Amino acid sequence: MTKPLADKIRPKDVKDVVGQSHLLGENKILNRILSSGYITNMIFYGPPGVGKTTVANIIAKITNKKFYKINATNASLEDIKRIIKDLDSLMTLNGVLLYLDEIQNFNKKQQQSLLEFMENGKITLIASTTENPYHYVYKAILSRSTVLEFKMLTKEEIIKGLRRAIDVSKKDLSDINIEYDENVLEYIANVSNGDLRKAINAIELAIYSTKPNKDRGIYIDLSIAKECTQKKVLNYDKSGDSHYDILSAFQKSIRGSDPDASIHYLARLIKAGDLISICRRLLVIACEDIGMAYPNAINIVKSCVDSAMQLGFPEARIPLSQATLVLATAPKSNSAYMAIDLALNDLDSKDVGDIPIYLKDSHYSGANKLGRGVDYKYPHSYKNNYVKQQYLPENIKNAEYYIPGKNKMEQKVENYLRYIKNY
Structure with a gap:
């Protein structure tokens, strides 16, 4: 079976990995881990096609542990149990390195099944996920792992990977002369949305779907590239x-x-x-x-x-x-947002006390006997429709929640409040 081009060009050495210089650059965290040879539990987090699986494969080659690779999308608890059964065999004397792809698809029980063996060092876990691990990975596994975030590749990094893919294709198809318009690489890089695998799949399709001319040559132009690329799909998941x-x-x-x-x-x-x-x-x-x-x-x-x-x-x-x-x-103000949150916080953290009795409902027979509304001052009966009286409960009578912003509208509000209160 012919291997996909993306697998053929998969780097065997960390120096050939495209992108992720914040992790793999000189003296960066993942580079230091690989150089030391001491492999700890890690979670690789990032979008598809940015090198998570590639780096995991490189790690597998430098460790003397037995390597297992499973995908949580279609794996089950039985797959984990089969690996656990092998832990005390001759093949696993140095322990197991388990690469668990798409760990977010494992439920809590499936993830928990690994904890004991991560704890005693028999299993070193490298998990990858396209979803935020702090939302989807069991906390006990997070606490035993280093989370490393892989970034989307830049256009320039995608183009670098595409050139390498074309070079490999030229060697595979040595009897065919492959040429291309430079705009092709930029176009594919732009629509791949940081996903090198997607970009390589597009150039592979362009190469193999283009019929050689009588001189055994193919030329990939922009029209072919557009036919071989899907509509650009943005990274978006309504629940992710x-x-x-x-x-x-x-x-x-x-x-x-x-x-x-x-x-x-x-x-x-x-x-x-x-x-x-x-x-x-x-x-x-x-x-x-x-x-x-x-x-x-x-x-x-x-x-x-x-x-x-x-x-x-x-x-x-x-x-x-x-x-x-x-x-x-529009002019900006968060005074309404701040005011209500301050008031809610007081309800949670203070003994605010009872509503002043004169503010309580008095629209029923016998309210006067209970003192409800007796001393209430009706603002509309006073000049400027304002009269000073205490509205807040006694325990928080000096609380301030609304602080007018320094914008034109709220300065008018502040001036109005000052005017009626000092009239």
Whole structure:
């Protein structure tokens, strides 16, 4: 069976690994681990096609432990038990190195089955995952492991890997002259979204699907590259890490008053078709990050959100863009958000005391006998519709929750409050 090109060019030495210089560069953590020969339990976390399996295979070659490799997607507890049965055999005298791919697909019981043997050193675990291990990996395994994050590859790193793939293909197809337009490599790198495996699969398809001419030569141009690449797929999973990462970047860009970045992250969310999450996040941003600086923002956003929900995609992108730009360019204030959180914190941490008796409900027979509402002062009966009286419970009568922001709207609010209180 012919091996895929991605497997043929898989590096055998760490110096040939594309990217991950923050881990594999000189004096970086993974480089030091490999140089020492002391292999500890590790969890490789990062998107697909960035070298996690490659590095695990390199580690397997430098250790004298028996190497096992299983994929949690289709493995079971029985697969783990079979490895455990081998632990005291002649083949495993130096212990076992277990590479567990996609560990997030193992449930708690399956992950727990490894703990005893990780503890006594009979199993050294290298696990990989595309999901945040702090959300999906059992805490006891996390505490016994070093988490190393693998980054998406840059365009330049992808192009470097593609050149190597083409060189290997030229050796395999020595009777065929392979030539290509330089724009092909840049295009494939751009649409591969940091995934070298995906990029290599595309160039492999381009090479093997192009019919040689009469001179036994093939030329890969941009049109062939476009045919051999799928539509660019962004890393996005509505129940996974990327979902929250993009929403976080979206909100922080709006909060930071960067309309261009805000629209960029909105575009990512639109590409994923995640209308509900966009609408929910826009509504909360209008109150959390703009709030009292532009109180009417929530009305505009609500109208845009309602329009988007009625229209659906693709037209929904237009009111969503409007709402995003309104929020990104609006004055900012988190005073409403801070005020309610301070008040809630007091409820959790203080004895706030009872409501003043004159503020309690007095709309029933016998309320006067209980003293309810007896000394209440009706503000509308006083000048400027204001009269000084204590509204907070006695225990927290001096508490301050609302602190007006330094924006035009809230400065007007602050001046108004000062005016009526000092009149």
